[in-house]
Amino acid sequence: MKVKAHRNGSDAEASVLTRDQYEEELRVLQIELVKLQKHFLCCNDKILVVFEGRDAAGKDGTIKRITEHLSPRETRVVALGKPSDRDRGSWYFQRYVQQLPTAGEFTLFNRSWYNRAGVERVMGFCTEAEYEEFMESVSAFEKMLVRSGIRLIKYYLDISKAEQKRRLASRRKDPLKQWKVSPIDEQAVSLWANYSKARNEMLQRTGEVVPWSVVRADDKRVARLNVIKDMLHRLHYSGKNYRLVRPQAEVVFPYDEKHLKTGAIAK
Template identity: 55%
Template sequence: MPKRAYTHDSSGMNKDEYRAHLHDLQIELVAMQRHLIAGNHRLLILLEGRDAAGKGGLIKRITEHLSPRETRVIALGKPNARDRGSWYFQRYVPHSPSAGECVIFNRSWYNRAGVEPVMGFCTREERDSFLDQVVPFERMQVEAGTTLLKYYLDISREEQAARLEARQSDPLKTWKTSPIDAVALQKYDAYTVARDHMLQCSDHEHGRWGIVRADNKHEARINVIRDILRSVPHPGPIREDQASDRDIVFRFRPNMLTNGSLAR
């Protein structure tokens, strides 16, 4: 349970502290991956969140020193005609991890519960059908031996506005812009409703949601990596001072929809 209600927060560790923590954690990620490979384990990480929530930056820090042969990042484009005529989950299944692999989805099948209904890309019936199927779909993967971690990166309205504006003015970030960005802030409240419904319907024993307070990118990255290392069994020496801050990364509970824990 988080200790405080959601607030916009730009404070935190300085850059030197951040780099030092990140270096140590990336060493431990490499050790974790060696264990995954040696034991033929499968790791699947889903990253969801609003536009500009920091998913891409987090993925970069997780994968920066991992083996590219056993690490895959999946960011699927919009479905083609064949995808639209298939079972919704069908185009995601081929990207599932094999033995020894770590797969990270930068947005996943949860598009059907977030972006698609808000933007009018699916019907309410299609969304409801997805939410009926997603729990057994994930349960089957976990029961087959896949370790599944799901994180929702939550940012405030003010922080999203600042990041979307930075994308427009920074020539190194313009590739991130999309037509959806143009209406992200206009539909902030609609995305909030979709997020709440998604979390409530798809948090389950085999696929718990981790909520990440992501207004501060550095603290979000450090604490998600710490949470991953704590959640994936491996023989590495995880120290108590490397535990994730439960005020930044915490497990979803239904009462969080009304107690101010999530950005609104």
């Protein structure tokens, strides 16, 4: 299975997987995920995976495939809504701390404290001082999480402008996806350059303690499979099938500024 190394913003990459191939590979990876969960339940591990990315980048679908066959008692998906007045008057990280995993728990954040570096920054929902305070303190916050025993992994799902536009248009037409449509989504394409600038600064300045992994997500199926592979590859568990969990380096890769110049990250 190969994916083009070069990305052109006007062409969404065609899937190289048939649906049957995708479903077959997904099933064996989901079996590996069950092995992982059995292992960290025995060891009382605390696993936290953060998903960030553009609107319509595929965070919901990726998380759904990860959690589909895991125990709902020990698996939590956190997708916090608009902060309340009390939240706005509290320490910025406070409402996220309440959602952190306990021993034997697997927690996935569908957007996270990085809202401040993305949506809040672009849409003007925070002040410049609040933004800078966040950027200066987030590494210390994540260092505390890691030192407390939390295994933290951060993914940024990246898509081209043309693909985002196509997905948002499709979302508006689908009666089953109306809950995904929001006023912020409507501005995602027009504010593309602003979001790119905010993304670049976030990836550059907040990877010191826990580096970012970028996921090329124009092809949803390939992206989902490779996120699962990458996560399984990083985490220790008994009975791992190493042959199955090798992610494609051109789909999931550590952030590096050079990727902005090569086109591996959408401009």
